[in-house]
Amino acid sequence: MSNPNTLNTGAVATWLTAHLEGFSGPLTAEKFAQGQSNPTYLLKTPARNYVLRRKPAGVLLKSAHAVEREFRVQKALAGSAVPVAQMLALCEDDSVIGSAFYVMEAVQGRVFAEPTLPQLAPEARHAVMKEMNRVLAAIHDVDIAAAGLSDYGPEGNYYARQISRWARQYEASQTADIPDMTALIDWLQSNLPADDGQRTLVHGDYRIDNLLFAPDSARIRAVLDWELSTIGHPYADLAAVIMQWSMPQGAEGRGLQGVDRARHGLMTDDAFIAAYCARRGLPQIENFGFYLAFSYFRMGAILQGVLKRALDGNASSPDQARRLGAYVPAFASAGLKAARTVT
Numbered sequence: 001m002s003n004p005n006t007l008n009t010g011a012v013a014t015w016l017t018a019h020l021e022g023f024s025g026p027l028t029a030e031k032f033a034q035g036q037s038n039p040t041y042l043l044k045t046p047a048r049n050y051v052l053r054r055k056p057a058g059v060l061l062k063s064a065h066a067v068e069r070e071f072r073v074q075k076a077l078a079g080s081a082v083p084v085a086q087m088l089a090l091c092e093d094d095s096v097i098g099s100a101f102y103v104m105e106a107v108q109g110r111v112f113a114e115p116t117l118p119q120l121a122p123e124a125r126h127a128v129m130k131e132m133n134r135v136l137a138a139i140h141d142v143d144i145a146a147a148g149l150s151d152y153g154p155e156g157n158y159y160a161r162q163i164s165r166w167a168r169q170y171e172a173s174q175t176a177d178i179p180d181m182t183a184l185i186d187w188l189q190s191n192l193p194a195d196d197g198q199r200t201l202v203h204g205d206y207r208i209d210n211l212l213f214a215p216d217s218a219r220i221r222a223v224l225d226w227e228l229s230t231i232g233h234p235y236a237d238l239a240a241v242i243m244q245w246s247m248p249q250g251a252e253g254r255g256l257q258g259v260d261r262a263r264h265g266l267m268t269d270d271a272f273i274a275a276y277c278a279r280r281g282l283p284q285i286e287n288f289g290f291y292l293a294f295s296y297f298r299m300g301a302i303l304q305g306v307l308k309r310a311l312d313g314n315a316s317s318p319d320q321a322r323r324l325g326a327y328v329p330a331f332a333s334a335g336l337k338a339a340r341t342v343t
Helices: 009-019 067-076 122-140 158-173 179-190 235-245 269-280 288-312 318-325 328-339
Strands: 028-031 040-044 049-054 087-091 101-105 200-202 211-213 220-223 230-232
Touching: 009 028, 009 087, 049 067, 067 087, 067 101, 122 200, 122 211, 122 220, 122 235, 122 269, 158 179, 158 230, 158 235, 158 288, 179 288, 179 328, 235 269, 235 288, 288 318, 288 328
Parallel strands: none
Antiparallel strands: 028 040, 040 049, 049 101, 087 101, 200 230, 211 220
């Protein structure tokens, strides 16, 4: 079995020489430490650096790790109000390096691993959160028809579709019985909200460590990791931000649990939601607990897949994958707690 942490730079260089204008080797590659799903590499040449994202090695769940979709949506967003890296080349020929991959520009900027933003002053932290809010609203305000993305996701109830998809993927990667997860899936399927007519671009994994900020300001220069993007309902992204902040502090939880946000210049959940609604001209969101419960469920299902890949020997970072997989019961429990807030 091929090692998911290695990259055949010779094969990549040969392919890029034939398919990317201006490319010239020699080429070296360094794997980024972050990222559990699609292995990502910094490609270095004497003239220019690039970034490559590929599917992981091994047998993959159907529709998972869709780097082709990542390439398409970011290319469609070029020049829009949503900051993205420039897409340069897509290879769908698995024979080149063993999986599909794409190459994009290497954007210079800062990645903040944790929303506590310990390296920033309180006023700078607030500016970063406001910018997160602005760009999230911009994603949901994209004119999907004008961007050529009308067919980027199926018609119909987004939550019914997503719950069905992730329930199937959870069951396909299940390694132990988690009663709370079963109960959460049943509750979500029985409590779908009425269709409010919103159909927007959805990022699917919008959080601070998937955003690249300018070196000297709070401006976002690129939104990264579009693997889970689709056309759907915007509150899924909004709830995912709030869900992430409920997690424990630290490199693995990457949350704001127990943080005195006012003291540290960090927006509260209610302030972030209110600012988002104001930007998009929306009324107060009813039954937000459903969207929060959905977010916990989906993240639990994703982490279960991460754990399964680790056990099968296909994870990008096996040890971290096992640690993250251990959180699945906690996400299921938190999802049920959020469900109980729905009135």
